[in-house]
Amino acid sequence: MSRKNIKILAVLDNLSKVLESVDAQLDAADCPLKTKMQVDVAVEELFVNIANYAYVPDTGDADILIEIMDSCPIPEDCQEDISDIDRSGNWLRVTLSDSGTPFNPLLKEDPDVTLSAQDRRIGGLGIFMVKKSMDYMYYEFKDGKNNISICKKLS
């Protein structure tokens, strides 16, 4: 099992560095390609949110903790009902933290995915994609920091 922490300036130019670090951990855990892509999409979304909004008009750091665990990481305060989830096997948890403006992305309303192209709005898709492709995610504001975690069953 593994644990890696990256501290990096939250700017868009660092996105590829972030994803490379995440991928290196996932590759070491023999993560399937499909899961890797879903995790990348999720991490991109959350990192870009921090880069674009957390420290406006300044910039600041993001901490990214990537953990591979041999059981489901049950959070103390999970906003989602996870009682139906199969907790066995290996799990991945990625936690992104910043000390910018308090913001819980989970409170954002889901877009209506049944609308036609003409009626669909451009925004709001990102977090929705993350919610749909991860097994669960949760947010906490602690010690002046936003912490958002995504959890995905690996095997």
Next chain:
Amino acid sequence: MLNIEKQINGADATVILEGRLDTTTAPQLENELKSFMESITNLVFDFEKLEYISSAGLRVLLTAQKFMSKQGSMKLIHVKDDVNEIFEVTGFSDILTIE
């Protein structure tokens, strides 16, 4: 990294994407599309070599779809399974034409 290759033949355009369509590369595609979209009626995206798409990429596709719906047609061909999964999750498989 994203490689964009375009083939324009009269009112038909094919855009071949290779690599990753993400937050950093999506603006590149957006600018490319803007440069010729007004003059075409059929737009085809060849995704055979597209490895990755995030919501920034989806936004560009949605904008293109809205534009092309008014003046012609747009479709995606050779979409990989992993990319298709993203379209499924977001409901994009219902609003885009994927062959």
